[in-house]
Amino acid sequence: xxxxxxxxxxxxxxxMLHVLHDQGEKKLGVVSFDYGxxxxxxxxxxxxxxxxDLNLEWTLIDMAFMKSLLIGSSxxxxxxDVPEGHYAAESMKATVVPNRNMIMLSIxxxxxxANGYERIATAVHAGDHAIYPDCRPEFIEEMGNLLDTATDxxxxxxxxxxxxxxxxxxxxxxxxxxxxxxxxGVDWTKTWSCYVGEESHCGKCGTCVERKEAFxxxxxxxxxxxxxxxxxxxAYRG
Amino acid sequence: xxxxxxxxxxxxxxxMLHVLHDQGEKKLGVVSFDYGxxxxxxxxxxxxxxxxDLNLEWTLIDMAFMKSLLIGSSxxxxxxDVPEGHYAAESMKATVVPNRNMIMLSIxxxxxxANGYERIATAVHAGDHAIYPDCRPEFIEEMGNLLDTATDxxxxxxxxxxxxxxxxxxxxxxxxxxxxxxxxGVDWTKTWSCYVGEESHCGKCGTCVERKEAFxxxxxxxxxxxxxxxxxxxAYRG
Numbered sequence: 001x002x003x004x005x006x007x008x009x010x011x012x013x014x015x016m017l018h019v020l021h022d023q024g025e026k027k028l029g030v031v032s033f034d035y036g037x038x039x040x041x042x043x044x045x046x047x048x049x050x051x052x053d054l055n056l057e058w059t060l061i062d063m064a065f066m067k068s069l070l071i072g073s074s075x076x077x078x079x080x081d082v083p084e085g086h087y088a089a090e091s092m093k094a095t096v097v098p099n100r101n102m103i104m105l106s107i108x109x110x111x112x113x114a115n116g117y118e119r120i121a122t123a124v125h126a127g128d129h130a131i132y133p134d135c136r137p138e139f140i141e142e143m144g145n146l147l148d149t150a151t152d153x154x155x156x157x158x159x160x161x162x163x164x165x166x167x168x169x170x171x172x173x174x175x176x177x178x179x180x181x182x183x184x185g186v187d188w189t190k191t192w193s194c195y196v197g198e199e200s201h202c203g204k205c206g207t208c209v210e211r212k213e214a215f216x217x218x219x220x221x222x223x224x225x226x227x228x229x230x231x232x233x234x235a236y237r238g
Numbered sequence: 239x240x241x242x243x244x245x246x247x248x249x250x251x252x253x254m255l256h257v258l259h260d261q262g263e264k265k266l267g268v269v270s271f272d273y274g275x276x277x278x279x280x281x282x283x284x285x286x287x288x289x290x291d292l293n294l295e296w297t298l299i300d301m302a303f304m305k306s307l308l309i310g311s312s313x314x315x316x317x318x319d320v321p322e323g324h325y326a327a328e329s330m331k332a333t334v335v336p337n338r339n340m341i342m343l344s345i346x347x348x349x350x351x352a353n354g355y356e357r358i359a360t361a362v363h364a365g366d367h368a369i370y371p372d373c374r375p376e377f378i379e380e381m382g383n384l385l386d387t388a389t390d391x392x393x394x395x396x397x398x399x400x401x402x403x404x405x406x407x408x409x410x411x412x413x414x415x416x417x418x419x420x421x422x423g424v425d426w427t428k429t430w431s432c433y434v435g436e437e438s439h440c441g442k443c444g445t446c447v448e449r450k451e452a453f454x455x456x457x458x459x460x461x462x463x464x465x466x467x468x469x470x471x472x473a474y475r476g
Contacts, residue, residue, distance in 0.1 A: 066348075098352050099389070103341075110335070110338070110341055146377070147337075147340075149376055
């Protein structure tokens with residue numbers, strides 16, 4: 001298959017990219033989205049570094065308009081404090097850009113069509129399900145079918161027929177992904193999680209806590225230099 | 239219902255907006271997309287004029303990235319000649335931005351969620367079906383279902399439950415729409431069709447030919463000042 005991978009520069013999508021590369025795709029490319037994340041270019045630079053390492057074409061889509069789609073979100077609005085604690089906690093709902101995944105996948109499909117890829121790949125995983133309805137397995141299946149309908153006839157010469165949306169981690173946990181990434185030689189220092197966006201990972205925000213936990217559960221050494229190494233949410237202490 | 243209408247400033251979406259306004263929606267707003275159309279601000283200014291006339295809130299989304307999604311499209315790339323002739327002709331495929339409607343509807347859903355609208359409305363019509371798979375009835379139905387899945391649980395307080403995508407013209411012809419617009423008092427001089435984008439409608443490009451034909455078939459006087467009044471595609475002469 002020829003596959004266009006949606007890669008943020010986080011652990012999940014970078015792992016997926018290396019898995020796809022190992023599978024020997026006929027053609028492999030990357031699309032990333034700049035939606036004014038407050039962690040700025042940190043995450044996107046990781047996406048670019050991995051593309052360079054694997055010698056892949058990188059398309060960056062400017063989603064400046066996403067700023068206008070926020071409901072008190074702390075993900076792109078610097079006036080709102082980033083919640084500390086576990087990513088899946090209720091407070092993390094504040095970091096949601098409405099319909100973000102569906103928007104990015106729709107645009108990725110456009111990029112794929114314009115550049116002759118047969119499918120798009122997304123690294124949504126089981127940990128996303130609770131708070132992001134557009135990351136759940138039923139969404140992935142329906143979205144795949146919709147892309148088939150949306151491209152029927154006209155786009156077939158470009159997009160092929162059948163499964164246009166590949167989500168290999170949709171039922172994997174973050175710890176599963178760390179184990180998989182470890183197996184395909186992901187350089188974790190070229191992945192970024194922290195929502196705060198300072199020089200190093202803060203170690204205290206939701207995604208940092210989730211990152212630490214994933215390494216611990218996977219039994220893989222975490223090479224990330226955190227500003228606060230010791231911080232863990234009480235409920236998740238081993 | 240509270241409805242966010244996707245309005246380009248063309249005849250179809252402006253007519254839909256006036257129909258929705260006449261229906262007395264609980265809340266009505268408009269979202270438009272600037273994707274670097276070569277007809278520049280002409281069409282978007284028509285959208286804004288109608289919002290001002292009806293005293294509605296207008297959201298403009300900058301889709302500059304759409305330029306990178308073109309397959310030799312003449313719609314936004316000034317290096318490609320605009321085809322003359324009937325809009326539905328084979329040559330008009332050159333004006334397609336891949337997956338454009340799906341991208342715009344996904345973003346519109348995000349805008350609706352962020353602003354407390356229960357549904358989005360699109361003016362796709364039967365004339366779009368042949369060349370735009372993402373304007374067909376089966377796409378509209380699947381997309382409506384997908385928006386329900388994509389917003390399940392998390393977004394229900396904002397987005398309600400049920401039909402999130404309203405497409406009142408999906409089985410109407412362009413001539414039907416002209417008759418409907420005539421009935422609700424649309425000022426056609428505040429709608430824009432021409433792809434060439436000069437001071438007045440050229441009268442020769444695909445959308446101008448389609449516009450002329452719609453008025454003729456509807457039996458409604460066409461108030462549009464065309465640069466080339468007489469031009470008609472032979473196959474469509476009465």
